[in-house]
Each structure stands twice: as structure tokens, then as C-alpha cells.
Amino acid sequence: DAGVIQSPRHEVTEMGQEVTLRCKPISGHDYLFWYRQTMMRGLELLIYFNNNVPIDDSGMPEDRFSAKMPNASFSTLKIQPSEPRDSAVYFCASSLRLTFTDTQYFGPGTRLTVL
């Protein structure tokens, strides 16, 4: 069974450009999460969806960040315009439900570098 799929694995862009990160969750999982990982701040939850509906976006750093989930098998995280401080590894994760027993499974991550 395929795990969480993310693309691209690496993205290098210039400041001011739009960046779109993509995620396909594990089939049947109702919850999808976007995280950002940096050396300074560790793993931060940006936003999560339940059945394609955004539930909590309190971790989204600013209006330059937006996320969508048009269907159960696809989500995007967009940064427009990108800035050097956005450089980080972005992870998508999914879980079947949202209880204390449910495991989140992570994708391989997208390493974003903004020059």
C-alpha cells in the first residue's frame, strides 16, 4: 500500500516566486496535515484538514501561505511570494482519524530553498 506521496522532493526558487507543494495522502485517511521543519523551530504544524475541509490553520505563518484540498487524494501548499526565510523541509502527513491512538504517517518531505 502506498504511503503519503509528496512532490517535488526538492525545490529551489528565487525570492518572490510562487511555490506549490503537492501531497497525496494515504487512501482512506480522513485527516491531512502540513508541517514545516527548520533547525531553529523544529516541526511546526501549519494546517490540517478533515475530509478535505481546513480545520485549523492557526500555524500558517502569514497570508503568503495558503493550502487547499480539492479532493480526498490531493492537497497543495502554496507560498506566494516566497522569501528566503521560507526555506525549510515541508512535510505532509495523514491519519485515519484524529484520536490519541491514531498514528500520523509522513511523506518524504519537500526540501525548499528560496534564494
Next chain:
Amino acid sequence: AQKITQTQPGMFVQEKEAVTLDCTYDTSDPSYGLFWYKQPSSGEMIFLIYQGSYDQQNATEGRYSLNFQKARKSANLVISASQLGDSAMYFCAMRANTGGFKTIFGAGTRLFVKA
């Protein structure tokens, strides 16, 4: 407030020996789940093992076991018979109702396995 503490930034272990990675947690919620993830140098986050707050026995998964001491609020990961491929960053994480079941992560412990 919920919190995960990993006090060991780095650990060394000789190949084939056992190693314990420390994790303490803080929550007032009676229902919570504890998770360990491995992040090798390739960057992906790999789920290793889960322990529920109501579980009577320590969780085990192959060479991984979780030393769960509820009264001390500790959930240490034990890796037996270390292998070179175990060299990675290890994160302890928790989910509980109080935090809306959002997963909170510790800062991680980097494990180095020596040949």
C-alpha cells in the same frame, strides 16, 4: 500545557549494543498516545512505535521497545542490537485531547552508531 522533552541532543552507541533514548512528557489529560519517529539523513519521518496511556504492557516492535513509566511521565525508546542504519534523528511525540489531538514533538535526539 502539553510538552515533550528530549534532553539528549546527541548519543553515541557501539554497534550491536542497546541504547535508550529519553523522553519525558507533560499532560493533564488521562488519555494520550506517545509515538516515536526516526528521521534518517535522507529526511523522511518514519513511524517506529506507539504507546497508549491505558496500555498495560510496554510496546514492542522488532528491535524497538518503549519503556513506559506512567507515574514518572517517561516514554523512553530502547533500541536493541544497534545497527549502523540506526544512525538518525529520533523524535518523541504525543497526542492528547487537551491539545485537540494535535501531535506535539520533542526537539529530537541524534543517534550515532559506531562500527
